Amino acid sequence: MPSERPGKGLGAYLPPIHDRRFWFTQGLVLVVSIAHAVVHIAVGGLPDVLVLILYTFPVIYAALEFGFRGSVATTALIVVLSLPFVIHDALSGVGSDFVGHLVELAILVVVAPVVGRVVESERAARRAHEVAEIRYRALFEASGVPALVLDEQGCIQEANPAAASLLQGELQGRHLSQVLGMAAADAILGGDPPQRLDVSSGLALRPIVSAAVGEAGERLAQVLFQDVTEETAGSRRTRAFALAVLVAQEDERRRIAQELHDEALQLVVELRRRVERVVRSSPPDCAGGEELLAARSLADAVIEELRTVAVRLRPPDLADLGLTASLERLVAEARRRGTPAEIEVEGREPALPPDFALSLYRVAQEALTNAEHHARAQHVGLRLDFSDSSAVLVVEDDGVGFVVGDAAASEANAHLGLLGMRERLQLVGGTLEITSAVGEGTTVAAAVRL
Numbered sequence: 448m449p450s451e452r453p454g455k456g457l458g459a460y461l462p463p464i465h466d467r468r469f470w471f472t473q474g475l476v477l478v479v480s481i482a483h484a485v486v487h488i489a490v491g492g493l494p495d496v497l498v499l500i501l502y503t504f505p506v507i508y509a510a511l512e513f514g515f516r517g518s519v520a521t522t523a524l525i526v527v528l529s530l531p532f533v534i535h536d537a538l539s540g541v542g543s544d545f546v547g548h549l550v551e552l553a554i555l556v557v558v559a560p561v562v563g564r565v566v567e568s569e570r571a572a573r574r575a576h577e578v579a580e581i582r583y584r585a586l587f588e589a590s591g592v593p594a595l596v597l598d599e600q601g602c603i604q605e606a607n608p609a610a611a612s613l614l615q616g617e618l619q620g621r622h623l624s625q626v627l628g629m630a631a632a633d634a635i636l637g638g639d640p641p642q643r644l645d646v647s648s649g650l651a652l653r654p655i656v657s658a659a660v661g662e663a664g665e666r667l668a669q670v671l672f673q674d675v676t677e678e679t680a681g682s683r684r685t686r687a688f689a690l691a692v693l694v695a696q697e698d699e700r701r702r703i704a705q706e707l708h709d710e711a712l713q714l715v716v717e718l719r720r721r722v723e724r725v726v727r728s729s730p731p732d733c734a735g736g737e738e739l740l741a742a743r744s745l746a747d748a749v750i751e752e753l754r755t756v757a758v759r760l761r762p763p764d765l766a767d768l769g770l771t772a773s774l775e776r777l778v779a780e781a782r783r784r785g786t787p788a789e790i791e792v793e794g795r796e797p798a799l800p801p802d803f804a805l806s807l808y809r810v811a812q813e814a815l816t817n818a819e820h821h822a823r824a825q826h827v828g829l830r831l832d833f834s835d836s837s838a839v840l841v842v843e844d845d846g847v848g849f850v851v852g853d854a855a856a857s858e859a860n861a862h863l864g865l866l867g868m869r870e871r872l873q874l875v876g877g878t879l880e881i882t883s884a885v886g887e888g889t890t891v892a893a894a895v896r897l
């Protein structure tokens with residue numbers, strides 16, 4: 448039985464004269480008043496408390512049906528109809544009746560609006576709740592995003608149509624683990640939902656969990672499943688492209704290393720052999736002897752340099768050797784060159800994807816080279832830290848340091864080492880952090896998530 452809605456502003460205070468139920472209430476007041484008059488004439492009046500109780504019925508009915516304006520209008524009619532009794536009592540000099548009537552009216556005048564207001568605000572709150580519930584339900588039912596509502600034990604209390612068609616079969620009443628598997632259910636209920644969940648339909652979903660409250664105040668959890676199939680495929684494509692770039696770059700380096708070795712190096716070796724032959728066949732104090740010896744040393748130096756470059760260009764066999772052993776070799780070579788480098792390894796090296804291992808290797812190589820060329824360090828430390836979920840490489844020196852922002856600006860020129868490190872890490876979804884300050888050494892930290 449919907450009641451007439453009060454308007455806004457003045458309308459909220461006007462009696463609902465277009466509603467028949469309002470006139471029914473006023474009729475009730477009239478009946479009580481006539482009965483009061485008849486009894487008054489016949490036997491000299493009714494007890495005030497009884498009159499008050501009889502009037503209370505229409506007032507409360509009006510308050511329940513129409514709120515504040517209903518209760519006030521009804522009370523106003525009661526006051527008007529009671530005036531003849533009050534005036535009669537006043538004129539007939541029956542002081543107690545007069546006071547009784549006044550108290551009766553005063554109680555009604557005070558209580559009626561309060562009851563009206565309370566009823567009105569209760570009703571407004573209930574209406575707001577109903578509207579919110581209707582909106583929520585419409586959203587829940589019509590949403591294309593699969594959604595489940597779980598109780599505290601993880602049983603499905605509600606599932607929207609999108610969830611029903613995605614997860615197939617009857618969902619209500621089943622435990623989440625029966626639908627998504629034990630591991631996924633444990634992670635979701637434990638508050639640490641997985642970033643990606645592969646379901647049988649071939650979709651990749653990301654569960655988003657939020658707290659909810661049931662009608663009886665019990666704690667619930669709402670789980671929305673965001674479709675990340677495209678995103679996942681996109682990041683797979685990016686990974687594949689990054690891998691292809693790395694592989695192509697390393698192939699190119701290997702080819703250049705091979706060419707250096709097979710051509711340039713062989714030419715210089717031949718040159719050195721000829722110089723050596725001339726040195727041997729010339730008398731010890733012949734003219735130009737010194738120059739010949741210098742040319743031989745120069746040829747030795749070029750051979751050494753070409754070999755070093757070729758070795759550095761050629762990627763080590765990381766799959767066979769592993770990252771740890773490859774970095775140990777790198778450090779041993781640096782020590783042979785007189786660099787005070789050391790390596791420390793925490794944890795056991797897991798089977799790293801080849802692009803991850805190569806990126807970390809190249810970062811270590813560049814950071815070590817930078818330390819050798821620029822830092823003038825007393826100590827260079829390489830640290831590898833393996834856990835189940837990550838591999839972290841830290842290269843630290845106690846050298847002269849530099850302003851990282853300035854170096855980043857110089858990356859735009861010819862210095863590509865730092866830039867290359869960053870890009871390599873980005874390609875494999877890792878992070879690179881370079882910390883340095885003039886006089887305070889440098890730390891390069893690279894991390895990849897496994």
Ligand SMILES: Nc1ncnc2c1ncn2[C@@H]1O[C@H](COP(=O)(O)OP(=O)(O)OP(=O)(O)O)[C@@H](O)[C@H]1O
Nearest residue numbers: 817818821822848849854861862863864865866889
């Ligand atoms: N460990 C370090 N200690 C001090 N300065 C460093 C260190 N690493 C880098 N720098 C500074 O940052 C600059 C940029 O380094 P980056 O590796 O990008 O270029 P580069 O080593 O000069 O040249 P390349 O392109 O051959 O690597 C360097 O020129 C050097 O001034």
Ligand SMILES: [Mg+2]
Nearest residue numbers: 813817864865
């Ligand atoms: Mg460099």
